[in-house]
Amino acid sequence: MTLAYGNMPLDRGTNQRKNKRWLAAEFTREDTLFCVINDGQCLFNKEEVLSPIYLSKSQVPTVNVDSCIYLGKGDLGLQSLDNNTLDTSTAGNSNIHQPSAISIFAIDFNKLRFSTQEALSEMGQWQGLRKVTANLSAIDASILALAKGLVHWHISHQFCGQCGHANRSVEAGHARRCSDCRNMSFPRTDPAVIMLVEKMFSDGIPRCLLGRQASWVEGMYSTLAGFVDPGETLEQAVIREVVEETAIHVENPQYIASQPWPFPASVMLGFTAVATSEKIDISQDDLEDARWFSREQLVNFGVNSSVIAGEDSADNPQYKLSSGDSISSYLITAWKNKEIGQY
Template sequence: MDFAFERARHDRAGNLRGSDELWRTPDTRVLVLGGEHVATIDGPALRWVPVDEAPDGEWILLGDQNGTRHAAVAVQRVPRELNPVSVRVLAPLLDPDELSLAIHAVGLARWLQSHTYCSRCGEYLYSAQAGHLRVCPSCGTEHYPRTDPAVIMLVTDADDRALLARNPNWPEGRFSTLAGFVEPGETLEDAVRREVAEEVGVQVERASYLGSQPWPFPQSLMLGFNAVAETTELVLDPKEIAEARWFNREELLAAVESEQVVLPPPKVSISRWLVEQWYGGELPGAW
């Protein structure tokens, strides 16, 4: 059960962020991106260009990987000849090392491109710390990139069955674990209990943290839990959940083999990883 986000795959080289001269050097490889679209080559893989071939834009230091320095430049629109593709589409197809760089770059680029004015005084902001900070030249406020915590949980019951659900916007057969954003003033464990109760009417007591996945669409950090249900009756919130079912391992295997249930893609989806952790191995099929 490979999971691309199990460990860091590039050194963010935070000590170099203070001076562009330290990292915008001739041997630095540059990723051109705009919003969630990145330059690619067939494979698919990321397309890297030398610093002197990169277009004007907002510069970001990504860091070092396998002895090579990597940066990104965020532009309004990636030129068509650079074959722009959304990282949302690309993620399951990318090599995990490149995915790590792409997710870092997209997270920062989207933040830089949507935070151009000071929220205190309205002045145009400039970028500092190699794209990891915005500073207001008028009132001096420092603006840091935001990460929004979301909980994602595999709910299991006393018989060790797992609960999977389908969002009303998804096609028939597409199932995943439950998930939701953490509210201000709320602990992660309380967010797990609240979301499960709201979405499927199940009471959860214990919630154990298992791992996390960054997902910059727009700026989430998905925190993965196993939640143990005290009740099993399902009362669905139709705005959030079209269908939900308890599965034992044999039932889930039969359902994915017959494609009655299709799970999120392996390696990049914490939802899939949580399901396979419970199942005890890899399952077939994917969105």
Template sequence: MRHAETVTFGGSGLDRAGELRDDSASIEAARTSADTRAIVFWRGKPLITSGDTAELVRLPMDHAILAEVTPEQIFLGREDGAARFAVDLSAWEPPDLDTEMLGGFLDPSEQSHPALPATMVFAELRRVMTWLSPRDAELAATGKAVFGWHETHKFCSKCGAKSQISQAGWQRRCPDCGASHFPRTDPVVIMLITHGNRVLMGRSPGWPEGMYSLLAGFVEPGETLEAAVRREVLEEAGVQVGAVGYLASQPWPFPASLMFGCSGQALSEEIIIDPVEIEDALWISREEMMLAFSGDHPTMLPARKGAIAHFLLENWLADRLD
């Protein structure tokens, strides 16, 4: 495995067993198997054991709490030969729920179901992603992304009729026109743009005070990754980019992106930001970035731990981008 694949959500070799998704008999048999386990989500938050050594909870399929989940279940694959399903408990309403914290940049709240031990909580995946093992992170990211897609794609985009889940959660079929729809992934380029000893950083409105990250943007239809890198950097910061290379990728289920980490050599230095796109952009030297990573920079915070931007910058500092 390349070092680049060790990024958070980078994959753990999970057997996704795609050949079983359209085999209803095998899926039903898996649901009732004694070694099958459920990964439980509440409004996009996975169920984990609390603490700095967090683990993704795997409940037996006959656990009492599963009587409260929605009928839709996502077959995630096989782990050590045993089936894993993602289930959704979002209809449950915790008492004294603080809705203002939900869906924010960093949701610190945790929800505990009365039928579960107090050590098991629903937690925002972005907050706990670096605590999880690669396998736990892959299972959590996959379940969250597919459930999120179903939540926003309940109707056929061809004729407008209400569609139905099929292929063990990996497809929606329209009963009226017969169209098939599959979970979408939006390609996004995120760029480590350098000029000599410096890297180009930017920030979006609403981010925590002082936080900067690498520039990023969606790839447009008919566009290569290289072209998207050059276009996005020019649009956001007014900097021209020459040679572009691929570094690493990261699934990012917030809600449904695949981040393509790219390197780029800047051909110009002057920054002219587009205030509609970003709030600020600047060049940061290696020495300044080291201070930011150590927490000693007077004004700047580094990119969020677990995000591919943090991974690329960390490896840029260590001269181990491969």
């Protein structure tokens, strides 16, 4: 199973993007593309087969290079600017020097002129990325996730955390410099651990520990998760979070996989862990419920495709997993299929 948002085909050009002449040349190339982020939403076509809309420079004529964010350059397949989409079916990891490599920039919708904003809204439809990820190629989802994350970071870091003066975008949108004290800020990513906790019960049946919050769609359960505290290892965070949320003690945390999670700015670090206790207590945390599930029970779970829309699914059984784009769904499915874990 491939984790969403982690299939980045772009070479981010860490050294090249600091060269203003190189960046200006990429910005003005005819084949350079732009994706626009509007209040966290991405622009898609209105066709039955959903595709993100990538714009040419002529479609955003008033933007300048300093107001854009350089995402990177890659061999993205054949361009199809007639309908403003890309054929990413043959795209793959590439190097920035390949002749066929295309540069992509991200733009904050609010930096566009009103006439351009109107034209874009008529051209396509704005959708939240998580709501449509299942319909996108892995590459498109990864590019849009990067764009969304960086645009959000710029919006939320407009002022210097040291002196309070305005920050300015520098280094092709990958840093912000204070206009007064010159303090530099860089995009932050908050590490969070997410863990599939398992235990072999006295009846000889292994079970995993899942929980739910009251705000979630009825019947939806997920793996436990939490942010890493300062001064602790990832393994320590796994142990602490599980006992804080459920009073279950665990040992032997084992790293499985990671996933970019720009909602708004995290990286999810997936683990398994073995429980050494059984009795759940959620009275000290914000979980509405937590319980043990066997593999047989998980087989009857529905995958909740309407979590993001906040709607229930009529064809679901009693319980359901979170949206399939999450590493939580990956961990649960992998454990159910005996691909991870000790039992």
